[in-house]
Amino acid sequence: MTEEQAKLTESAPFLRLNRIMQLGPVYLVYPGATHTRASHSIGVYHIGKRLLKNLSERGAEDWLTKEGINSFLAACLLHDLGHFPYTHSLKELSLSSHEALTGEIIMKEPMKSLVGATGACPELTAAIIDKEKKEIQSDELHFYRKLLSGALDPDKLDYLNRDARYCGVPYGAQDVDFILSKLQPNKERGVDIDSRLIPNVESILFSKYLMYRTVYWHRQVRAITAMLKKALINGLETEQITGEDLYDLDDYSLFSLLEEKINNSSPINGAKLVEYVREGNIYVTADEISPKKTDFQAFRNFKDRAKFEEKLAEELRGDGFEKIKGEDIIIDIPEPVSFETGLFITDENCNFSDSSSAFKPQTVDSFIQTLYTIRIFINKKYKENIKTFSKACSILEKLVN
Numbered sequence: 001m002t003e004e005q006a007k008l009t010e011s012a013p014f015l016r017l018n019r020i021m022q023l024g025p026v027y028l029v030y031p032g033a034t035h036t037r038a039s040h041s042i043g044v045y046h047i048g049k050r051l052l053k054n055l056s057e058r059g060a061e062d063w064l065t066k067e068g069i070n071s072f073l074a075a076c077l078l079h080d081l082g083h084f085p086y087t088h089s090l091k092e093l094s095l096s097s098h099e100a101l102t103g104e105i106i107m108k109e110p111m112k113s114l115v116g117a118t119g120a121c122p123e124l125t126a127a128i129i130d131k132e133k134k135e136i137q138s139d140e141l142h143f144y145r146k147l148l149s150g151a152l153d154p155d156k157l158d159y160l161n162r163d164a165r166y167c168g169v170p171y172g173a174q175d176v177d178f179i180l181s182k183l184q185p186n187k188e189r190g191v192d193i194d195s196r197l198i199p200n201v202e203s204i205l206f207s208k209y210l211m212y213r214t215v216y217w218h219r220q221v222r223a224i225t226a227m228l229k230k231a232l233i234n235g236l237e238t239e240q241i242t243g244e245d246l247y248d249l250d251d252y253s254l255f256s257l258l259e260e261k262i263n264n265s266s267p268i269n270g271a272k273l274v275e276y277v278r279e280g281n282i283y284v285t286a287d288e289i290s291p292k293k294t295d296f297q298a299f300r301n302f303k304d305r306a307k308f309e310e311k312l313a314e315e316l317r318g319d320g321f322e323k324i325k326g327e328d329i330i331i332d333i334p335e336p337v338s339f340e341t342g343l344f345i346t347d348e349n350c351n352f353s354d355s356s357s358a359f360k361p362q363t364v365d366s367f368i369q370t371l372y373t374i375r376i377f378i379n380k381k382y383k384e385n386i387k388t389f390s391k392a393c394s395i396l397e398k399l400v401n
Contacts, residue, residue, distance in 0.1 A: 146190025
């Protein structure tokens, strides 16, 4: 890393990433998971630099420029600048994407000048990260976008290894050295592979699935996320907070903001949820429902979901839940997740989905379906009554119909 690139990590926007945990509340389940988005970003830069060096030696230098290379490296280092706590859990809300926010930060001072001082073009750096930017269009930009976001991108190669290591689980470990040694550059597709790397792609797909199932979407992690998400949604809906209030936050200032701005007059009582999370009074799992058993799309809209929670509370009263309210129930629907397989296998002359891999599209789809479990979380004070909650699935089906 050059002196100019190191100065990027000393800027206020980057230093904020030191105060955002890479995995949010996962540390409450896996105590070692206290690594930050800053350390992850430096890891992505490191792998991105190695990736570009290897590809340049195999022919990519024919279409790369010095400014473009520096822009790609800056994009690797700064790709998470726009992240705020629980960004990925709020995709259903009308908030700016973290990629768009990152692009905006890069195009403002002091980052614009700092990026320029590295030999990078700030406009190109922002466009590599934010694919919605249309001001620049070039083959080199297209190539860098493919490298930064794809089936074998430096982001994924870093976070799977890093997350697994800090959580103390074996699922995410990837052979980065072997992968980088076998990638071939392609001006249109970014990188191609031959059949020798098919097992590595399969490993990434299955590792990502296992990390979601056991770490990222662990039921207690989902409960904590759902509680804060409900508080945030309530605050945004009642206009007690705005998207702009969230964009520059870190993990610590998020709690301060919620406690300051969300008052107890709300029907959902968002401030109480935040207090519960801070005190470790986490909602417990009352029921798990497979999407195959009910139309979970009916709960996608968070406004309708709140109504279902109120109705479910009404149905449960008188069966050991006499005082239960809608605010004591959360219907948790997982966010959309994708498993990228867009690679071309050169020696088999086909795409990955048509290759000799055992991971056919239907296999990948089954991963996603298995992960999409609807959970009903209830206030911990009703934990002893959970045994009477077995009828939740049938109640929800009745409410949907």
